[in-house]
Amino acid sequence: MIRRMIYAIAFSFALAVTMAASAPPQADGSITGTVKVTGQSSNADVVVYVEHAAGVFKPAATPAVMDQKNMKFIPHVLPVVVGTTVKFTNSDTLAHNVFSPDHDKYNLGTFGPGLSKDHAFAKCATFPCAYVQLCMIHPEMEGFIVVVQNPYVATTNDAGQFTIQGVPAGQYQVAVWHPKSKAPAKAVTVVAGKAATVDFTLGK
Amino acid sequence: MSRDALGRCAAGNRRARFPVVSVLPALALLAAASAAAPPARSRVAQPALSKPRVITFTVTPVSGPSWLNHLNISFDATSMGRMGQNTPPPTVRYEPKWNQLAGSEDLDERFILSGSDLYRLDCESCHQPDGRGSPPEIRSLIEPIQATSAAFLEQRMKAAGRPITSAMARDMAAGGEAAVRDRLKHGGQKMPPFEHLEGEEVEALLAFLRQLAGIPGAAGQQIRITEPYTRVGEHLVKGTCHICHSATGPGTDPQALLRNVLPSLASFPREKTIFQVMKKVRAGAPIEMGPLRQLSGGRMPVFSYLTDEEVAAAYLCLIIYPPRQ
Numbered sequence: 140m141i142r143r144m145i146y147a148i149a150f151s152f153a154l155a156v157t158m159a160a161s162a163p164p165q166a167d168g169s170i171t172g173t174v175k176v177t178g179q180s181s182n183a184d185v186v187v188y189v190e191h192a193a194g195v196f197k198p199a200a201t202p203a204v205m206d207q208k209n210m211k212f213i214p215h216v217l218p219v220v221v222g223t224t225v226k227f228t229n230s231d232t233l234a235h236n237v238f239s240p241d242h243d244k245y246n247l248g249t250f251g252p253g254l255s256k257d258h259a260f261a262k263c264a265t266f267p268c269a270y271v272q273l274c275m276i277h278p279e280m281e282g283f284i285v286v287v288q289n290p291y292v293a294t295t296n297d298a299g300q301f302t303i304q305g306v307p308a309g310q311y312q313v314a315v316w317h318p319k320s321k322a323p324a325k326a327v328t329v330v331a332g333k334a335a336t337v338d339f340t341l342g343k
Numbered sequence: 344m345s346r347d348a349l350g351r352c353a354a355g356n357r358r359a360r361f362p363v364v365s366v367l368p369a370l371a372l373l374a375a376a377s378a379a380a381p382p383a384r385s386r387v388a389q390p391a392l393s394k395p396r397v398i399t400f401t402v403t404p405v406s407g408p409s410w411l412n413h414l415n416i417s418f419d420a421t422s423m424g425r426m427g428q429n430t431p432p433p434t435v436r437y438e439p440k441w442n443q444l445a446g447s448e449d450l451d452e453r454f455i456l457s458g459s460d461l462y463r464l465d466c467e468s469c470h471q472p473d474g475r476g477s478p479p480e481i482r483s484l485i486e487p488i489q490a491t492s493a494a495f496l497e498q499r500m501k502a503a504g505r506p507i508t509s510a511m512a513r514d515m516a517a518g519g520e521a522a523v524r525d526r527l528k529h530g531g532q533k534m535p536p537f538e539h540l541e542g543e544e545v546e547a548l549l550a551f552l553r554q555l556a557g558i559p560g561a562a563g564q565q566i567r568i569t570e571p572y573t574r575v576g577e578h579l580v581k582g583t584c585h586i587c588h589s590a591t592g593p594g595t596d597p598q599a600l601l602r603n604v605l606p607s608l609a610s611f612p613r614e615k616t617i618f619q620v621m622k623k624v625r626a627g628a629p630i631e632m633g634p635l636r637q638l639s640g641g642r643m644p645v646f647s648y649l650t651d652e653e654v655a656a657a658y659l660c661l662i663i664y665p666p667r668q
Contacts, residue, residue: 232532233482234522236490238515240505249518251525271505275490275515276522278499 166331167305170291170313174299176320176341182299184216184283185341186316188267189291189306190324196289198222202257205272205282207235212272212282216318218292221263225284227272228255235277239270239284249276260286267316285316302334315339395455395567398543402573404664405580405608409589410535418603418642422477423533424468424586425644454575454656457567458551461544463648464575465537465582472648474555480533487526488556490519491549495558523549539581543568572652576660579653583646584608590666597631600641609666612658621654 174185198220206213208230219225227237229252237256238246242263247256260270263286272282291311293301308331314324320341329335411418454460466484470476475483489495493509493516500507507515527545530536540548547568553561587605594610611620622628627645629638646654 234526236515236518236522238507238511240500240507240511244507244511246511246515246518248514249522251522275496275519276487278486 166308168308168329168331169302169304169334170306170311170327170329170337171302171334172300172337172339174295174301174315174339174341176299176317178343179320181297183295183297184214184317185295185299185301185320185339186216186218186267186285186287187293187295187301187303187339188218188285188287188314188316189289189303190266190312190314192289192291192307192311194289196220198224202226204228205284206230207237207274207280210277210280212280214282214294216283216285216294218267218285218287218294218316219260220290220292221266221268221286221288222259222261223286224257224259226255226257229253235280236275238273238275240273241270242268260284263288267314269316269318271318283318313337315341317341319343393565393567395569396543398541398568398570400541400544400570400574402577402660402664403539404667405577405585405590405661406667407590409605410586412589413535414533418587418605422469422480424583426468426471426477453572454570454652455567456547456570456575457565458547458549458554459565461540461548461578462551462555464578464653465540465548467648468583468586468644468646469534474552484552485556487519487523488549488552489558491516491523492553492556492558520549523552535586537582539577572656573660573663575653576656576658577664579649579657580608580660584657587643591668595630597633597636600630600632607666608661612662617655617658620658621651624654625649625651 170187170189172187174182174187176182176185202224203217203219204226205217206228210231217225227247229235229250232252234249234251236247236249237258238244245258247258250256260268266286266288268286270284270286272280272284274280291303291306293303295301306329308329310326310328312324313327315322320343322339322341325337325339327335327337407413411421411423416423466474469481470484474485474488489499493512496515496519497507497509497512500512524545526534527537527540527548543566547566550561550564550566554565585608588608589605590607591609592607593599593604594614595606596604600606606614615623619628623630623643624646626647627640627643630641631637632639632641
């Protein structure tokens with residue numbers, strides 16, 4: 140027991156040292172908090188994002204990936220910066236179809252196991268742009284791509300916790316997106332080297 | 344589509360090539376079996392139905408290990424091939440004309456099948472009468488079939504409050520239909536490929552699947568085809584029996600049955616009469632099982648949704664096209 144505790148302490152220390160060493164030198168802070176979704180069994184899959192940040196943000200060089208496995212879209216909710224290409228992979232043993240009836244509607248066709256299709260989310264009139272991902276062969280499947288303006292975004296875990304890393308110091312409106320629930324945006328001040336805390340409670 | 348020599352034989356155009364000696368007693372039994380059938384079986388002329396289409400095909404022998412052996416799945420650990428149960432009788436019944444059959448040239452004009460009959464012979468033992476299968480092992484075919492109808496997709500999305508354009512629905516339906524056809528031809532992880540289905544058979548089957556999936560207007564677009572008994576037998580042998588029974592191998596051994604070594608298809612004409620096979624398949628006649636040779640219902644499902652004629656056709660198919668390794 141004692142030995143295990145010593146290991147745990149040593150490990151935490153090592154982790155802290157590593158994190159401190161790799162922390163970026165610029166004046167960034169983070170936004171962290173907990174989200175509660177009333178009336179839902181899970182607090183997961185809430186997108187927490189900075190509504191608007193100054194500057195033009197380049198999409199990730201490599202495509203974001205949304206997989207289809209065991210008849211599910213994984214991750215269930217995928218936030219991407221506008222302009223990002225999403226690779227839809229198929230890790231199931233049967234064919235899937237990926238389409239979305241939202242905004243500029245698209246149909247990536249039906250493709251079999253091991254294959255993938257790319258789609259670029261090039262534009263969004265008013266952020267965020269949520270696209271529901273459906274498979275016409277399996278109507279029970281549902282996922283979401285949420286297109287946002289900047290990379291300061293995170294998705295909650297089952298406990299509703301989230302952390303947005305590397306946010307430049309400044310004042311922001313932080314908003315949430317969920318397939319079924321809502322909450323108003325909140326003002327957050329990010330101080331360099333510190334974690335700003337903001338919590339949300341989502342309702343109908 | 345060209346026919347091979349065996350195919351022409353089966354069509355009765357070159358009767359000299361028939362294995363006449365072994366077939367004729369079986370045909371006589373087939374006649375007897377049908378004579379004993381209830382009178383309700385006579386085929387009633389239905390003017391509303393389309394004229395049956397004559398199709399081209401090639402009958403080939405069943406070959407290789409059973410699909411379960413191929414997948415290395417134990418008979419006790421699967422739902423595949425086990426959906427034989429009480430289901431409504433087939434829509435079109437076959438009434439053989441025995442005096443013609445004895446010396447007829449038109450052996451290929453025997454059975455009139457609709458897509459629902461092909462479904463019974465090729466699909467039902469796994470996908471159940473309603474097409475919903477036994478998830479998650481055997482998936483429902485209803486949703487993939489619904490995805491082949493543009494009108495259905497458009498309606499569904501509209502009802503869900505997320506309307507799509509007709510062009511998009513057509514595009515998706517075309518992809519859905521291609522996927523279904525590919526699935527039928529090449530199979531899937533657990534589904535066997537149905538390579539023996541050809542042309543109009545596929546069309547007739549898809550027409551029925553659309554009806555089964557509740558696609559509006561599908562009921563009025565059913566296709567009927569005519570096929571010889573050899574082809575009907577081939578459907579049943581390859582689409583149902585071969586799921587669990589290997590083409591060749593040991594016969595009925597009471598001890599082996601306990602160990603899940605199922606008798607081979609090749610052993611049936613050798614060891615069992617056509618009546619024994621019919622009674623077993625359609626009514627679940629008891630068999631000897633275990634070291635004491637006790638009579639047991641066994642584990643084989645009862646395929647009451649098949650007809651005597653269809654089982655007899657499968658039996659004859661196994662004689663005329665002996666199973667291969």
